[in-house]
Amino acid sequence: MASAPILDLPAARNALRATFGFDDFRGRQAEVVERTLAGQSSLAVMPTGAGKSLTYQLPAVMLEGTCVVISPLIALMHDQLRSARANGIRAATLTSADADWRETQDAFRAGELDLLYVAPERASQPAFRDFLSSARLALFAIDEAHCVSEWGHDFRPDYRMLRPLMDAFPEVPRLALTATADRQTRPDMLNQLGIPEDGLVLAGFDRPNIRYTIRHRDNPVRQLTTLMAERPGPGIVYAQTRRKVEDLADKLAAATGRQVLPYHAGLDPQTRAANQAAFVASEDMVIVATVAFGMGIDKPDVRFVAHVGVPKSIEAYYQETGRAGRDGDPSAATMFWGAGDFATARMRLAEVDEERRNAERARLDALAALVETPECRRAVLLRHFGEDPPQTCGNCDNCLDAPDVTDATELARKLLSAVYRTGQSFGMGHLQKVLTGAEDERVRQKGHDRLSVYGIVEGEEARLLQPLGRALQARGDLVPTEHGGLALGGSAREILKGEREVAIVVPPKRQRRGRRGGDEANPVGDPLFEALRELRRELAAEAQVPPYVIFHDSTLREMMAARPSTMAEMGQVGGVGGKKLEAYGERFLQEIARH
Structure with missing residues (x-):
């Protein structure tokens, strides 16, 4: 009889290289993976872009049985499904949008799935609990776990029904993941999901590659046009109303000549889905949206997020700006605000339940302090989440151009x-x-x-x-x-x-611009880099996936610098795992050889 495989960190690093093409973990990933492999439950609070999905995808490959991932949005599940399959992970979704649900159920029962993605509404049903009893489970992963807390900014009642499901499988570890959980929310999340207090892994909230800028709003079209000129690449603009979304999308498209599309709940479902798909696949499109957009997007190469108006809280601001620069490359988070934004928000407090009103008022006051501060924006943001950051960061508007x-x-x-x-x-x-x-x-x-x-x-x-x-x-x-x-x-x-x-x-007598030296990661205009991007676009079109699913920009930059000439050398490039090496290695080697 074969002995059970050793599930420790050295084994996990080997699996990391083989599956994802990375030599080592980042941040607190190793700690989370090690706890999961040891059968311990965890709540991991990790910044967007820190690689949260890897902390359950890698154990899912290593452990016997299926990892059940509870995720709040179908679009997000399908996005993660594409990326998982591109890395050779056996993954499926079980949603109302999937026609192949019978095949998925059969594959699960046969033990042929590493990952099964489901929505909390399905997961909380008794019939689903019975279904899970028909095969071996490796792990429960609860994505966007802050949705379980009434104190969180995205409360979803169905998340409260997950604990009875997981309690029915006491031997299966739980891994809850979120990027936004303040000190008040974390104990509630641990309690609601049945995770012990010593299971909290706090990875910090800093996103050093994001430049935070907050300006008074005077002419949003002109201000956004300037931002788009400074930040080529995909971008998200958040506006407060559907009407404003439509108006800005039209005016920005006319002013810049770039593709700019709207996204809001009032569009018909086909248009909304088409606009989202176009944005996910694009390398330079801008989408103007209400805040409903983005939670279901795992797009790593968003170069800027702009707010035309204030978000509802610092937690919401952090989550929404966190959609920029998930690939680690330099990105911008810019807010254009007006006094009327706060006036409207304070009037709405009267409509909030009395028991929540003080907490919501405190959130609004914290946001006002961020907007009004002459100090480092990042320091104010991180202190809100209970951290003790340096006094200056060198990558926000106030640090780069100190105001009077x-x-x-x-x-x-x-x-x-x-x-x-x-x-x-x-x-x-x-x-x-x-x-x-x-x-x-x-x-x-x-x-x-x-x-x-x-x-x-x-x-x-x-x-x-x-x-x-x-x-x-x-x-x-x-x-x-x-x-x-x-x-x-x-x-x-x-x-x-x-x-x-x-x-x-x-306020300055004229608009001051922060220095931008060394702010662009990509060698735009380099013939080899552009050729590699063009090949990536071709392969993405053939596979019907977004270009970033093939390889991130950082992987292309490493290819350009290393210029591998053999498959073995190509396999050493960061981000080139075994499945991708087999699928795309030769094509990229040929392109590099041509240059």
């Missing part, structure tokens, strides 16, 4: 006083006219030219009124009224009494 900060306490008292004395019912435009002593018919009509605050602001102070108004609205010290005016809120009364200071970032 001014004490605006006296000006804030003048502005808030004007809000109060005009009856807390006028917008910033009217308040500015009152404070700067403008000759204006409406100001005279309302008798506001006779107020003590009329004409008390001039010169440089006048230029600061708009950014100060934005800052006070972001912080909640000025809140919107039902009819579009502004009223006192938050700490306004403490500021008026001189009990609280106000510092704001001084």
Whole structure:
């Protein structure tokens, strides 16, 4: 009788090279894989792009039985299915969109699957539990595991039904995976999924290849056009409404000549699916979308993510910006915000259940602090997730081009006083006219030219009124009224009494651009590199998969640098596993030989 294979880290490294073409693990991958091979359950909090899927795909290849992966979106499952199969992993999905469900069930029962992807809605059904009893299980992998927590930003009730399923198979280890879980959410996730406290593996949240930039929104089409010119390659633009999505997609396509398509829930399903498929397959397309887009996309080569408006929380911002640069290459996360974004968000708090309202308000305040900070954006972001980062990162707008900060306490008292004395019912435009002593018919009509605050602001102070108004609205010290005016809120009364200071970032007189030296990873224009990309496109078209499923850009760059001339040498290139070497090695060797 053959002895059982040794399942330790050296064996895992051998399997890693054979399956994925990598010589070693990254970050905390090794720890997660080692725990899983030892039969221990874990919650792995790892940043997007850190290789979470590898931590269950590799054990699935090594362990006897099938790894059942619970994933929230069909598009995400199919995306991961393509990548797994390209690496020679026996994988299948069991979803409402699959016509081959009988063949999949037969393959599972016959022990012929390494991975079986299912949605939580299916996994929580008693019939599925009976089905799983018909074959050997190796592992339960719960992807996007933050969906199980009511404190999380993407709560899905069906995730709460997963524990009874897994409890029915007590000998099968559990691996929960997420990129976004703050200190409040993690204990709830461990509890809901039945994972012991010592099973938490916290890999950190830093994405050093992403450059964070936050700017006031003045002309979004012009601002986005500039961003697209600086960042060739695929990009995602998030807008707040379906109408804004359509409008921006049309205007950006006209302004740049690039393919720009919309994505939102109001499009018919065929158009939506076609636009998503076009984006996944493209190497330079931009998609403008509502936040519904992206969770189901495992596209590694997104070069920028832009927000036209503020996301709903820092957790949402982190997850959405995390869709950039999953391949590790330089990428950008840029937000264009306006005071009205926070005004709208604070008004919506009234619609939230009272028990959740304080938590949602705290999330909004944390987002405002990120937007308003003159300090390192990355440090603010990482501290929110409980980390202790360096004071500067060298790769955000504030580190690259430090903004000026001014004490605006006296000006804030003048502005808030004007809000109060005009009856807390006028917008910033009217308040500015009152404070700067403008000759204006409406100001005279309302008798506001006779107020003590009329004409008390001039010169440089006048230029600061708009950014100060934005800052006070972001912080909640000025809140919107039902009819579009502004009223006192938050700490306004403490500021008026001189009990609280106000510092704001001084906007530059003209838009400053951060330095971009050494920011491009790809040797664009190099004949060999372009030839390798063209071959990748051809092979992707033949296989009907996106180009990145064949090889990532980093693998092409390594091929270009190493110039392998034999299959053995090609097999040493990072990202060229056994199945891909067999499928594509000769074609790439021939292309390299031609150059």
